[in-house]
Amino acid sequence: MSRIAYFGPAGTFTEQAARSLSTGQELVPMETIPAAMTAVRKGDAELACVPVENSVEGPVTATLDGLAEDSPLVAVAEALLPVHFTVLTRPEVRTVRTVASHPHALAQVRHWLERNLPEARVVVASSTAAAAVAVRDGEYDAAVTAPVAAQTYPLKVLAEGVADVPDARTRFLLLSPPCPPPEPTGADRTSIVASMANRTGALAELLNELALRGINLTRLDARPIKGNFGFYRFFLDFEGHIAEARVGDALAALRRRCEVRFLGSHPRADGVRATVSATATDSDFAAAAEWVRAVRSGERA
Numbered sequence: 001m002s003r004i005a006y007f008g009p010a011g012t013f014t015e016q017a018a019r020s021l022s023t024g025q026e027l028v029p030m031e032t033i034p035a036a037m038t039a040v041r042k043g044d045a046e047l048a049c050v051p052v053e054n055s056v057e058g059p060v061t062a063t064l065d066g067l068a069e070d071s072p073l074v075a076v077a078e079a080l081l082p083v084h085f086t087v088l089t090r091p092e093v094r095t096v097r098t099v100a101s102h103p104h105a106l107a108q109v110r111h112w113l114e115r116n117l118p119e120a121r122v123v124v125a126s127s128t129a130a131a132a133v134a135v136r137d138g139e140y141d142a143a144v145t146a147p148v149a150a151q152t153y154p155l156k157v158l159a160e161g162v163a164d165v166p167d168a169r170t171r172f173l174l175l176s177p178p179c180p181p182p183e184p185t186g187a188d189r190t191s192i193v194a195s196m197a198n199r200t201g202a203l204a205e206l207l208n209e210l211a212l213r214g215i216n217l218t219r220l221d222a223r224p225i226k227g228n229f230g231f232y233r234f235f236l237d238f239e240g241h242i243a244e245a246r247v248g249d250a251l252a253a254l255r256r257r258c259e260v261r262f263l264g265s266h267p268r269a270d271g272v273r274a275t276v277s278a279t280a281t282d283s284d285f286a287a288a289a290e291w292v293r294a295v296r297s298g299e300r301a
């Protein structure tokens with residue numbers, strides 16, 4: 001049976017996302033995000049499920065760095081989960097002195113903790129479910145977890161539906177070794193990472209290539225190129241699919257300008273359709289290419 005390695009242990013939001021994306025594969029928990037990616041790179045799993053972006057805390061940097069380094073992986077699907085937390089404790093705990101969770105989770109419940117557990121020391125764990133394991137094992141008093149962790153671990157629910165920002169969401173990717181992308185749907189996302197020379201206007205030129213082709217950017221993140229202080233890689237998500245003319249044309253233009261790693265074209269989980277400007281449809285590109293062909297052959301001028 002094929003396998004999806006996910007950022008675990010059991011009971012993370014990522015497990016929930018992997019379940020929603022699975023088509024019957026076995027789900028295998030990995031301790032860290034890089035370990036889930038390595039499982040695919042080494043062939044121990046066919047796919048990996050990892051978080052990539054949270055509406056409150058922004059990018060999941062371990063995922064971005066893992067996509068830019070080592071052998072390429074591409075996203076073939078994504079999931080978007082609403083994020084509200086459950087706070088778990090051991091039944092016998094009377095006073096919560098320590099509360100643990102993943103840094104992204106802690107950042108999303110900061111105000112709730114200040115109001116409800118002001119005396120508790122906040123401790124970082126490798127994931128929300130790892131925090132639940134630590135509470136179960138007596139290491140900490142409480143954990144801020146995904147709702148599903150309440151069914152996974154024998155702990156008492158102290159609070160449910162905890163979120164400083166009511167509509168918080170996290171987006172997750174299903175990663176594969178390079179493969180033909182899924183068919184375009186009209187509501188797709190394409191992702192790349194670009195590295196360019198540090199010179200005036202380089203990023204503006206890159207963004208212009210997208211803007212000129214009527215391509216709407218949905219995310220832009222910079223991450224340092226480690227070991228080279230002051231140099232950055234840019235992660236770009238934009239509407240559209242590599243199978244579409246305007247996207248293929250833009251990617252070719254970027255490739256001429258800088259180093260590009262393709263990170264996948266896949267359907268958007270929110271189903272938002274791409275806005276395509278009147279001059280950038282596939283038939284506009286086909287008509288223009290036909291005109292150039294005819295001019296080259298002397299049929300037209």
Ligand SMILES: O=C(O)C(=O)C[C@]1(C(=O)O)C=C[C@@H](O)C=C1
Pocket residue numbers: 007011012013014015051054060083102104105126127128129146169170
């Ligand atoms: O620790 C988990 O449960 C995760 O799946 C990770 C993660 C994240 O990295 O953002 C996923 C969703 C929540 O925003 C908090 C934590």
